[in-house]
Amino acid sequence: MSSGGYMLGPSARALLVDLGASVPTVLRRARLPEGLLAHGTVELTSAEYYALWQALADDLGDEVLPVTIARVLTAEVFDPALFAALCSPSLALAAGRIAQYKRLIGPLRLEVEASGGSTKIELLWVDRPPEVYALTELLFWVALARIGTRGEVRPLQLTAPVRQSREVRDQYAEYAGIPITYGPRWSITFNDRDANRPFLTANERMWDSFEPDLRRRLADLDRASTTAELVHAALLELLPAGAATMSAVARQLAISTRTLQRRLQLESTAFQTVLRTTRESLARHYLSSSAMSAAEIAYLLGYDDTTSFYRAFHDWTGQTPEAVRIAENRSSAEGVRT
Missing domain, CATH: 1.10.10.60 (Homeodomain-like)
Known part of the structure; x- marks a missing residue:
């Protein structure tokens, strides 16, 4: 895995605006060029990627920013690889596809395990991530499942190595349907019924058009590593x-x-x-x-x-x-x- 080259697309700017953040201020806080997000897709190192997330959290001062982000997520603000996942027939298949290409768009890898009537998605980090970013990545899966199925999907379990006040824990539980359980790993688990519930956004033809470019970029990344x-x-x-x-x-x-x-x-x-x-x-x-x-x-x-x-x-x-x-x-x- 390369230490850099993580893609950040135009959707990042749209998300910042939706959150009410000042794009120039966030970029200055992260010590990144103020015009960084004005010219399409850019590539960041893991340190720059993390700095951008921490700057966003510092700028907004929102104790439950990952919940706020999950609530405003739409298909329009997903990066191409994630948007392509919505073309999958189900959450389980989307997880497998994102696991294959996730390292193109963020400094982490995914491990997907289906057993005992459930599907578990574990986040494996390249370096130490800001807590706000890691929690957002966990809640992303809840948002993806709900957007894809148009249903109130609730995970079976959410685990993370973080301690939260009761008020904050309750707000996460209100969104996800369950509280975050303290544990050594970052993971989210869904029952098989929800993991295999058909996505109303399924479009295999669109996925077929996305995948060749993702494969090429993944091969380029491996050659550069x-x-x-x-x-x-x-x-x-x-x-x-x-x-x-x-x-x-x-x-x-x-x-x-x-x-x-x-x-x-x-x-x-x-x-x-x-x-x-x-x-x-x-x-x-x-x-x-x-x-x-x-x-x-x-x-x-x-x-x-x-x-x-x-x-x-x-x-x-x-x-x-x-x-x-x-x-x-x-x-x-x-x-x-x-």
Whole structure:
């Protein structure tokens, strides 16, 4: 996965206007060019993408901005890949299609799992996302299901590593039909009845016209990605399953272990180096943005036990996870005061 090249189309400007945001002000807050959204589709790095979302939240000061966004979403403000998903026969098929192409339009990947009478969509982040953006991505699926079916679809479960006041939690529950449950992962689950409910917007002919361009752009993105970036992206999916091995990553990338090793060497790095940096960045993310325990973090990083995680974390940072969490929280608090 490339560290940049995430598409932002003209619909972004329309959404900002619908929300009552000042486009120039939001762009200035994000330290982006004021004319950025005036000339069609642009590409942003993950840092720029996140900065834009945080600037929007800061500009509007809306405690439940993701709910507000979900309420104003229409097919007209969807990006092309997402609009194409509305052409799918159902939410389940739309989720599979978006999972394939999502990394073109945002710094995350999707994992879709259908089992036990339900369909679960999990969000896997490239880097630490602003909370407002991550929650918006979760509620997007509720909005998509309702726009596609013209029905009041309610998910079975919404989980996120965030703590909310009772008032805020109630407003999310009012929109989604259920409250957000605290958990280590960003995920949303629908029952199979809703996941397979026919989309009234289904149009396979339109999808057939969209898909070739999406395939081309995805191939361009992969060609532009370094092997280390592709390994990092694969590890984001494989670590929680305890499959943090070179052979597992090679299978994910559809190449041999020897080829993977050789390509990493050509980039002056090694698999263990990418694995360590991925684990460290994820650990810092979980410590600073959630209240997850060390045991939960160890599990998500693919460790067999908490002791192994503690030992590795100390090797990376010279500190304990608790010390880093306290320092990160103090730094965030000081940032808010200033």
